[in-house]
Amino acid sequence: MKTLGEFIVEKQHEFPHATGELTALLSAIKLGAKIIHRDINKAGLVDILGTSGVSNVQGEVQMKLDLFANEKLKAALKARGQVAGIASEEEDEIVVFDGEGSENGKYVVLMDPLDGSSNIDVNVSVGTIFSIYRRITPVGTPVTEEDFLQPGSKQVAAGYVVYGSSTMLVYTTGCGVHAFTYDPSLGVFCLSHESVHFPESGQMYSINEGNYIKFPNGVKKYIKYCQEMDEATNRPYTSRYIGSLVSDFHRNLLKGGIYLYPSTATHPEGKLRLAYECNPMAFLAEQAGGKASDGKNRILDIVPQKLHQRSPFFVGTQSMVEDAERFLRDYPEEQ
Incomplete structure (x- = not known):
């Protein structure tokens, strides 16, 4: 079996942004994922279930495991000199790393430490999402919010970890999508896909x-289209919704499908975060031959205006996303 570390070294010459620093950064994420995996698997035995009693900047109640995962990943990334700062769904503002030469780091990381964390109390799959950019500001100076407000097309790497029946790390550096399954008996991620x-x-x-x-x-009409009987297009489609973006995306990536989180009357801008959720998943989708859209525009072309910006999100098999976009065009909102 080929481990994640061996695979990165072997393929490093093929990656457009391959450097020793990026390899070390991915190793830090791998370490954080191992720690989260360990504690998720004994969540019923230690006091990390339930709510923390505090809310994040979006007004959402944070789970204890949200904060746990955020702190573990933040510590793992800070310990590496390659990262100058992070932005997290669980942090109100960017976190600028200082000391130990962190200001010389070439990269910034945006992350959703524990996607779908409300599922953890009922033993349903959850995940971690990460996105890596080269900083814009000069190396040697503290990073600013400008470094984090880059369009998704500027990502040098992105991926997720899904904690389910097995723990799997899936990532891209712009040369395809590769998946590694964690072997807890060896403590390593092994190439599986x-x-x-x-x-x-x-x-x-x-x-x-x-x-x-x-x-x-348009979304209502598309759902009805998915439910109609039509042998030529193998409809009706099957409805599958877990409530964790990582888990739903992962299933659709392997089986074929579309994930939709449109705008709603109560969330006209959508609910998913552009920087922490939509951009990394869009990068993965395109590298896997899929498509990601806000219903009209390519997700990776959107220039974020604020750190916690939200967006409607349609991602998955290219033809299915294009069908959803067509319904949104053909059935505009009533004026």
């Missing part, structure tokens, strides 16, 4: 249909 691609057609759609009444007209 090389050059992952979305199937050319999919038969699953993932959306919280409980919000149906609040969806735009």
